[in-house]
Amino acid sequence: xxxxxxxxxxxxxxxxxxxxxxxxxxxxxxxxxxxxxxxxxxxxxxxxxxxxxxxxxxxxxxxxxxxxxxxxxxxxxxxxxxxxxxxxxxxxxxxxxxxxxxxxxxxxxxxxxxxxxxxxxxxxxxxxxxxxxxxxxxxxxxxxxxxxxxxxxxxxxxxxxxxxxxx
Numbered sequence: 510x511x512x513x514x515x516x517x518x519x520x521x522x523x524x525x526x527x528x529x530x531x532x533x534x535x536x537x538x539x540x541x542x543x544x545x546x547x548x549x550x551x552x553x554x555x556x557x558x559x560x561x562x563x564x565x566x567x568x569x570x571x572x573x574x575x576x577x578x579x580x581x582x583x584x585x586x587x588x589x590x591x592x593x594x595x596x597x598x599x600x601x602x603x604x605x606x607x608x609x610x611x612x613x614x615x616x617x618x619x620x621x622x623x624x625x626x627x628x629x630x631x632x633x634x635x636x637x638x639x640x641x642x643x644x645x646x647x648x649x650x651x652x653x654x655x656x657x658x659x660x661x662x663x664x665x666x667x668x669x670x671x672x673x674x675x676x
Contacts, residue, residue, distance in 0.1 A: 516567060523563060523571035526592050532621045534591040534600040534631060535580050538562070540613035549607050549614070556599045559592045576623040583617045597621050598637045605635030 527533050538546070553560045565584035572578050591600035601619060608614040619631045626634060638646075 516570075519563065519567045520570045523568055523590070524575070526559060527571065527575060527577050530592050530594050531597040532591075532593045532600050532619065533577050533580070534604060534619035534621075535583055535617040536589050536591060536604050536608075537586060537615045537617055538589050538613060539587045541611060545607070545611050545613070549603070549611075552603055552607075553591060553600070556603060557593060557595050558600045558603065560589060560600075562587070562589045576625075577620045579625040580618055580620060588617065596640060598634055598639070601631045601635040602637070602639070605632060 541549075550560055565588060568588070568590065569581050569584050572581050591604060593599045598621070601616065601621070604614060604616055608616060616628055616631045616635070618628060619626050619634075621631075621634060637643075
């Protein structure tokens, strides 16, 4: 069997994973321990992020002609790919969290919602809280004025109830 035939399924696998993905983040991992890698993979898996190491040549072929084509210029050295179909910030957020403690992990670049981001852009995206946190904050800010209004009305009603009866 020719080498091309062996590589074709891997390229197709990468292509199918990046197609329709909300976020594709490229990271280096050289020097990470097994324990650190296991913890990172577990957290990524729980967040619905697929994390896998591929050969750079395979990623290069898969990225050609897609929104991820700009990532080709970063394909040197050991790279891992974190892909999320649901949460656009999850891969960057989790990898950045681990990169703070584990110096072996470094965010390289990424494509989020078909837009290319360099290292600085990916780190900025990593600071955006999860969707659930943002929705919670929005709901809290919407409820706050209503709760304050209700509190004031209750205080006015209590105050009127305490007024002496006039005869």
